[in-house]
Structure formats: C-alpha cells, structure tokens
Amino acid sequence: MRQSLLFSKTTKEAPKEEISVNAQLLIRAGFVDKLMAGVYSYLPLGFLVLGKIEEVIRQEMNRIGGQEIFLPALHPKTNWQQTKRWGYPEMFKLKNREGKEFGLGWTHEEIITPLARKFISSYKDLPVYIYQIQDKFRDELRAKSGLLRGVEFLMKDLYSFHRDEKDLDRYYEKVKAAYLRIFRRCGLKKETYLTLASGGTFSRYSHEFQTMTSAGEDTIYLCSKCELAINKEIIEKEKFTCPKCGGKKLEVRKTIEIGNIFKLKNKFSGPFNLIFKDEDGKEKEVFMGCYGIGLGRLMGTIAEIHHDDKGLVWPGEVAPFRVHLISLTGAEKEGEKLYRDLLDQNIEVMYDDRKDKSAGEKFAEADLIGIPLRVVVSERTLQKNCLELKKRGEQKAKLIKIKEIKKCLN
Amino acid sequence: MRQSLLFSKTTKEAPKEEISVNAQLLIRAGFVDKLMAGVYSYLPLGFLVLGKIEEVIRQEMNRIGGQEIFLPALHPKTNWQQTKRWGYPEMFKLKNREGKEFGLGWTHEEIITPLARKFISSYKDLPVYIYQIQDKFRDELRAKSGLLRGVEFLMKDLYSFHRDEKDLDRYYEKVKAAYLRIFRRCGLKKETYLTLASGGTFSRYSHEFQTMTSAGEDTIYLCSKCELAINKEIIEKEKFTCPKCGGKKLEVRKTIEIGNIFKLKNKFSGPFNLIFKDEDGKEKEVFMGCYGIGLGRLMGTIAEIHHDDKGLVWPGEVAPFRVHLISLTGAEKEGEKLYRDLLDQNIEVMYDDRKDKSAGEKFAEADLIGIPLRVVVSERTLQKNCLELKKRGEQKAKLIKIKEIKKCLN
Numbered sequence: 001m002r003q004s005l006l007f008s009k010t011t012k013e014a015p016k017e018e019i020s021v022n023a024q025l026l027i028r029a030g031f032v033d034k035l036m037a038g039v040y041s042y043l044p045l046g047f048l049v050l051g052k053i054e055e056v057i058r059q060e061m062n063r064i065g066g067q068e069i070f071l072p073a074l075h076p077k078t079n080w081q082q083t084k085r086w087g088y089p090e091m092f093k094l095k096n097r098e099g100k101e102f103g104l105g106w107t108h109e110e111i112i113t114p115l116a117r118k119f120i121s122s123y124k125d126l127p128v129y130i131y132q133i134q135d136k137f138r139d140e141l142r143a144k145s146g147l148l149r150g151v152e153f154l155m156k157d158l159y160s161f162h163r164d165e166k167d168l169d170r171y172y173e174k175v176k177a178a179y180l181r182i183f184r185r186c187g188l189k190k191e192t193y194l195t196l197a198s199g200g201t202f203s204r205y206s207h208e209f210q211t212m213t214s215a216g217e218d219t220i221y222l223c224s225k226c227e228l229a230i231n232k233e234i235i236e237k238e239k240f241t242c243p244k245c246g247g248k249k250l251e252v253r254k255t256i257e258i259g260n261i262f263k264l265k266n267k268f269s270g271p272f273n274l275i276f277k278d279e280d281g282k283e284k285e286v287f288m289g290c291y292g293i294g295l296g297r298l299m300g301t302i303a304e305i306h307h308d309d310k311g312l313v314w315p316g317e318v319a320p321f322r323v324h325l326i327s328l329t330g331a332e333k334e335g336e337k338l339y340r341d342l343l344d345q346n347i348e349v350m351y352d353d354r355k356d357k358s359a360g361e362k363f364a365e366a367d368l369i370g371i372p373l374r375v376v377v378s379e380r381t382l383q384k385n386c387l388e389l390k391k392r393g394e395q396k397a398k399l400i401k402i403k404e405i406k407k408c409l410n
Numbered sequence: 411m412r413q414s415l416l417f418s419k420t421t422k423e424a425p426k427e428e429i430s431v432n433a434q435l436l437i438r439a440g441f442v443d444k445l446m447a448g449v450y451s452y453l454p455l456g457f458l459v460l461g462k463i464e465e466v467i468r469q470e471m472n473r474i475g476g477q478e479i480f481l482p483a484l485h486p487k488t489n490w491q492q493t494k495r496w497g498y499p500e501m502f503k504l505k506n507r508e509g510k511e512f513g514l515g516w517t518h519e520e521i522i523t524p525l526a527r528k529f530i531s532s533y534k535d536l537p538v539y540i541y542q543i544q545d546k547f548r549d550e551l552r553a554k555s556g557l558l559r560g561v562e563f564l565m566k567d568l569y570s571f572h573r574d575e576k577d578l579d580r581y582y583e584k585v586k587a588a589y590l591r592i593f594r595r596c597g598l599k600k601e602t603y604l605t606l607a608s609g610g611t612f613s614r615y616s617h618e619f620q621t622m623t624s625a626g627e628d629t630i631y632l633c634s635k636c637e638l639a640i641n642k643e644i645i646e647k648e649k650f651t652c653p654k655c656g657g658k659k660l661e662v663r664k665t666i667e668i669g670n671i672f673k674l675k676n677k678f679s680g681p682f683n684l685i686f687k688d689e690d691g692k693e694k695e696v697f698m699g700c701y702g703i704g705l706g707r708l709m710g711t712i713a714e715i716h717h718d719d720k721g722l723v724w725p726g727e728v729a730p731f732r733v734h735l736i737s738l739t740g741a742e743k744e745g746e747k748l749y750r751d752l753l754d755q756n757i758e759v760m761y762d763d764r765k766d767k768s769a770g771e772k773f774a775e776a777d778l779i780g781i782p783l784r785v786v787v788s789e790r791t792l793q794k795n796c797l798e799l800k801k802r803g804e805q806k807a808k809l810i811k812i813k814e815i816k817k818c819l820n
Binding site: 035039050073075094111130 | 416419507
C-alpha cells in the first residue's frame with residue numbers, strides 16, 4: 001500500500017472527549033474513527049489489524065474442530081422469552097412496521113440452541129463445535145473506554161454441544177489452551193491471567209482471561225503462590241484464600257477481560273428441548289459450553305499494552321504491515337524499486353512515497369502507526385549502498401547492505 | 411471436511427412456508443436456515459459459499475483501487491436528519507435506555523460522507539475509493555423470496571470520491587467493468603444485463619445489473635437490436651423506445667437486480683459540506699459515486715440459476731468445495747488415503763466418510779449439495795484400480811486410474 005493513497009491521515013491531537021489511551025492512539029494514527037460512544041468505524045489500517053486478529057482466532061478455532069457459521073443480529077422476541085432473558089436491560093429492542101418485536105443480539109444461545117436442535121438427535125451427532133465472528137449490540141451506558149467497551153462490537157462466539165459433562169469438561173480444557181494460544185499470538189501472553197470467575201447459578205466457576213492494564217475496569221486477586229487469579233466478584237465468597245492452593249497472599253491488579261469461557265451445561269438445552277437419544281436408547285439433555293472473545297476489545301487491549309510515548313508498537317502477527325518502507329528526497333527511484341521487490345516477495349509493506357512530507361514528519365508518523373520494522377532509503381544510505389533498518393520499540397537503527405534486506409526479513 | 415462431522419444435515423422436504431426455489435434448495439441442502447422472514451443463518455456450507463463470493467468481490471474491488479473499511483450498523487439519528495432521510499419507512503429505528511434515537515443502516519452515505527470530510531481537504535486527497543462488506547437492515551414487508559430480499563443482509567458497498575464529474579464518469583466505467591467480472595466469476599454472465607434505471611432527481615440514469623430468472627421481482631425491457639436493457643420504472647418515460655439505439659422491438663423479461671451503480675454527484679457532499687480546495691485555490695464540492703452488491707442475494711440468484719431437479723449445481727469459483735469424495739462400503743481405507751492426498755495437494759474436498767448411509771443416499775445428497783466434481787471410490791472401482799469421476803450437471807461418470815486423479819484436477 002502506498003501511503004500517498006491511504007484514505008486516513010494521522011493527527012497530532014485526539015478528540016478531547018476521548019479519554020482512553022487505546023482510542024486516543026488508534027484515532028490519532030488513523031486506525032479507527034469514533035461515530036459515537038462505544039461505536040467505532042474501522043479505517044483501512046484498523047481493518048487490516050482486525051483481519052489479522054480474525055485470522056488468528058479462526059485458525060485456532062478450526063484447530064479445535066470449530067465449524068464456522070454466521071448468525072443474524074436481528075432476533076425474534078419469542079426466542080428470548082423462552083429463556084426469560086427478554087427483560088435484560090442491555091438489550092436493544094425494536095419493532096417493525098407491523099409492530100412485531102425484535103431484539104439485537106448481544107449473545108447467541110437463544111439462536112444457536114434451537115438451530116442445533118434441527119441437526120442433533122442422536123449421540124452420533126455429538127460432540128459438535130460451532131462458532132461465528134459477528135457483530136453484536138449492547139445498550140451500554142458507560143462506554144468511555146474506547147474499543148474496550150463497545151455498544152456495537154465484533155465478537156467470536158463458540159458454542160460446544162456434548163453428550164455429558166465429562167465430554168464438556170474435556171473440550172473446555174482444549175478451548176482454554178486455544179485461548180492461551182490466541183492471546184500469545186496477539187502479544188498478550190505475559191500480561192494475561194487465567195482467572196476464576198462466577199459460574200452463575202449452575203456452575204461453580206467460569207474462567208476469564210484477564211489482561212493486566214491500568215485501563216482495565218476489572219479487579220483480580222493474584223495468588224503469589226500458585227499464580228491463579230480470582231475475580232473480585234467471587235473473592236469475598238472465598239474469604240480471601242486462593243481456592244486452588246489455599247494461599248493467603250493475594251495481590252490486587254487492574255485488568256480487562258479479553259475472553260470468557262463458560263460451562264452452560266443444560267441451562268439452554270432445557271428451555272429449547274435440545275435432547276438426544278443415547279446409546280442406551282434414553283433421551284438426554286445436551287450439555288453445552290460457550291466461549292467468547294471480543295475482537296475490538298482485543299485490538300484495544302493490544303494498543304493499551306503495546307505503545308510508548310511516540311505511538312503504537314504492534315506485535316508482529318497482528319501488525320497491519322510487516323515493513324514500513326520510507327523513501328526520502330533523492331532516493332525515490334530506489335524506494336520504488338525496493339517497494340516492488342518487497343511486493344514480489346509477498347512481504348506486506350506500506351510504502352511512504354509522499355513527496356510533501358519531511359523526513360522528520362515521516363519518522364514521527366511511522367512511530368505513531370507502529371509497524372514492526374522501519375526501512376529507510378535516503379541519499380545518505382545510498383552513498384554507502386545501504387538501507388537503514390529500525391525495529392519499532394528499539395532506539396538504535398542499523399545500516400545494512402541493500403542486497404541483504406531479504407535475509408533480514410526472513 | 412469430513413461429512414460425518416458436518417453440523418448440518420440435508421432434508422428431503424423444505425419448510426412449507428418457503429416458496430422460493432433458492433431458499434428451498436439452500437435449506438434442504440443445509441446451506442442456510444431461516445430464523446424468520448428475510449433473516450437467514452448461514453450454516454457451514456453456506457458460510458463457505460459466502461466466503462468465496464466475498465473473496466471474488468474483494469479481489470475485484472482491490473483491483474480498482476478500493477480500500478476496505480468496516481462501518482457500524484448502528485447510526486445516530488442526527489446523521490440521517492442532515493440528509494432528510496430519517497423518515498425513510500424501511501429504516502429500523504430504536505432508542506437506548508437514555509432515550510437517544512438510532513437507526514440501523516440500510517446504506518452508508520450518511521456515515522461515509524462525514525467520515526471522508528475528516529480526511530479530504532485538497533485535490534491531492536482525490537480520488538479515493540472506499541468499500542466495506544457489512545451487515546445491513548431493512549424493514550421489508552414482502553420478504554418472501556428467500557435470500558433474494560432480506561430484512562438483514564450482507565452487502566458490499568463502495569463509495570468513490572472525485573474532484574469533478576469527469577473523474578467520476580471515468581471511475582464509474584471501471585466499476586461497471588469490475589461488476590461484470592464479479593458476475594462472470596459467480597457464473598451469472600449469460601443471464602445478466604446491464605440495465606438503465608432511474609437516476610433519481612440529480613442524474614438521468616443509474617445502472618443496474620439485472621439477472622434473468624423467473625424468481626425475479628423486477629421487469630426489464632431488452633432491446634433486441636443493441637442488447638441494452640431498460641428497467642420498467644423508466645421505460646414509459648422513454649415511450650417504449652431504446653434510449654441508446656432508438657430500437658422499438660423490446661422484449662419483456664423477469665429479472666432480479668444483483669447490483670446497482672449510481673452517480674451521487676454532490677447529493678451528499680452538499681448536506682455534509684464535503685468540500686476540497688482545488689489547484690486553483692477555490693473550494694469545490696466533492697463528487698461521489700456509490701456501488702452496491704448484496705452478497706446473500708447474489709448467493710440466492712446463483713441458486714436460482716444453477717440448479718436442476720436433483721439439487722444445486724455450484725459454479726466452480728463459488729462452490730463450497732471443489733471435490734466431493736465419496737467412499738462406499740469396502741473402500742474406506744482407500745477413501746481415507748485419497749482424502750489425505752487431496753488435502754496434501756491443497757484441494758478443497760468434502761469427504762463423505764459416513765458408514766451408515768447407502769450409496770444411493772450418498773449420491774442423492776451429493777447431487778443436492780452440488781459440489782462441482784464427484785469422486786467415488788468403491789470395491790468395484792478398486793478392482794480396476796480406478797476411481798469414478800462425475801461432473802455435477804453432467805449425466806455420465808467416467809472411470810480413471812487412481813494415479814491420474816491429480817491430472818484430472820489440474
């Protein structure tokens with residue numbers, strides 16, 4: 001992509017009402033635009049990052065047997081009445097011209113469970129794992145944290161269906177491992193803690209993946225003995241003792257929840273009569289699990305964790321491009337050639353080919369945008385038959401021979 | 411993908427209330443499920459087709475310089491008041507808990523135009539081409555045509571921004587060509603006519619891409635002299651004469667509109683004050699074009715055109731898989747080996763490995779699902795060291811040597 005053609009532009013100042021660091025940086029660097037509180041547009045750079053995150057999630061979901069589908073956002077009232085969740089205050093409700101009532105989906109148990117009933121009737125149809133990446137809506141009053149708390153937000157939601165609790169438990173552990181791989185690939189491994197959270201009325205615990213950041217709105221207690229984290233909402237019940245090792249030294253952390261996995265058991269198969277005939281000929285209720293990750297929230301969290309005072313510092317696998325190639329005055333011809341070479345090698349590159357920007361402006365913008373590797377070609381570097389390489393986040397640049405660029409990128 | 415693990419199942423009967431052929435076939439074959447009138451879930455097979463269509467569209471949009479973004483579905487009332495379109499009867503409206511009003515987007519001029527204003531200020535910023543593939547909503551009373559008329563539907567919408575009408579005209583022709591490439595790649599070339607349609611109050615004509623099918627709800631008049639089509643809505647104004655060649659022999663056709671391109675000119679840049687400074691230093695209004703394709707409608711149209719009495723017949727580029735491999739009793743081992751070989755060669759294959767289905771059942775289901783190439787391995791074919799190959803839509807199968815399968819797929 002040529003930067004001269006890029007739709008978005010960087011700005012020095014973020015909108016004043018935007019108080020979160022992730023939104024400030026992502027707006028200034030031209031990744032997103034705020035339409036209203038909790039509702040953001042993804043601009044070309046932001047869309048690229050979103051696509052990278054989506055691909056990481058998709059690969060890990062497919063690896064654990066997930067089949068991808070796409071469910072509607074517009075839901076009939078009746079489905080939600082069946083589970084007595086129509087009254088949920090954060091659900092947007094609307095009517096069509098004929099007065100029929102609908103809700104906008106903030107989760108999809110009410111849709112996937114009756115759908116699964118059409119295809120599951122025997123133990124032979126189980127287990128099955130279904131997921132989607134889809135837009136959700138939530139009437140959220142405190143949407144002040146940029147991409148961390150959305151009114152409209154993309155979410156990956158996986159639903160698993162099992163013949164018994166043992167099989168659910170087995171798959172639950174597989175999802176746990178897949179989630180840890182996703183967060184590692186998104187550059188959040190070090191800061192993310194598997195956290196015990198409330199299991200609702202039917203499971204003792206669920207698990208959250210909580211990432212340590214000062215922007216977080218959650219509080220966890222971290223056991224310094226066994227590294228288990230416990231969400232504040234349940235720690236009081238546990239009398240400030242680690243439920244795993246009994247440790248009493250718990251450290252408080254501000255965190256953001258970037259994933260949640262939940263054993264639904266038969267909570268939804270009951271209301272929707274999702275039953276199957278087992279090998280013994282008996283009809284039994286299907287056991288379910290649900291597993292969510294918000295993509296925008298994940299992107300916002302990455303921005304909260306990976307930035308410095310100059311701008312964003314994208315982890316490699318979710319960066320919009322791998323290389324930010326910059327040509328300075330007098331080196332345009334070599335810049336063009338290098339750009340074509342990198343494209344020929346299938347390397348994702350943004351090429352700053354702009355002629356009306358100074359070197360200083362180009363470097364400042366590159367730092368703000370945060371592509372992992374900056375490659376500069378200028379009259380000065382060309383005199384030495386060289387390019388200047390600098391990793392984002394490192395201070396020192398180094399000169400390399402032009403013909404060695406391939407090696408440095410592999 | 412192993413068919414034994416596939417979430418969906420085929421059925422012999424479609425739901426009784428479903429009168430359209432596309433929905434009947436797509437539901438019976440397990441591609442989609444109807445949640446309510448005009449609102450469908452895409453199941454794994456349907457999601458694969460949707461992905462293929464999406465990829466064709468994305469490639470052609472990128473080829474004409476499109477930059478992909480992702481805009482929200484939830485819109486502030488104020489944006490729509492600015493263009494006096496808030497009263498549009500097919501717009502879903504809703505309120506949040508604080509009483510603030512929103513609409514669900516059925517198009518995005520009201521969002522993209524003020525967004526473009528943040529980045530366009532000089533002639534140097536033009537032209538620019540922005541598109542998205544995104545979920546739209548329309549309070550549609552007559553949603554009886556399956557995927558052809560959606561209440562919730564995925565749409566590709568491209569918006570172009572230009573310094574003058576001449577540049578808009580130039581790009582408009584490029585989009586026209588891109589659209590024809592898209593419909594050709596989706597297998598609709600022969601049936602699709604470029605059609606003159608109403609240009610609203612500010613352009614003489616817009617263009618539609620109308621596909622001939624008995625399921626269509628539109629009527630076009632086709633000039634038998636120059637092959638131009640004219641939408642019924644404007645033919646009376648033209649006094650039943652072809653506006654291009656003056657021909658008077660016009661044939662009536664039932665069609666479905668699968669694409670629409672429109673010169674918006676300054677219709678939206680006016681209300682949103684989208685202006686730029688030209689080379690002569692003067693401030694001028696930006697000229698815009700908009701270009702839409704409904705992905706679900708395209709999928710439904712492909713189903714209407716490409717089926718026979720046994721089921722769907724997918725065109726190669728949008729088929730869910732390239733090969734439907736079927737192993738019969740006694741050939742399971744060779745089936746497994748072949749399945750692994752095809753995967754190793756990166757060929758998209760669905761493998762019918764089910765042990766509880768007869769050959770007849772497997773063949774009938776394969777015909778219903780409509781994957782382009784059926785490959786059968788059985789005791790009978792193995793005796794001759796062969797496989798049986800049959801193209802969907804052709805009657806005759808042929809035997810080929812197992813080791814020649816690679817050649818037949820290339």
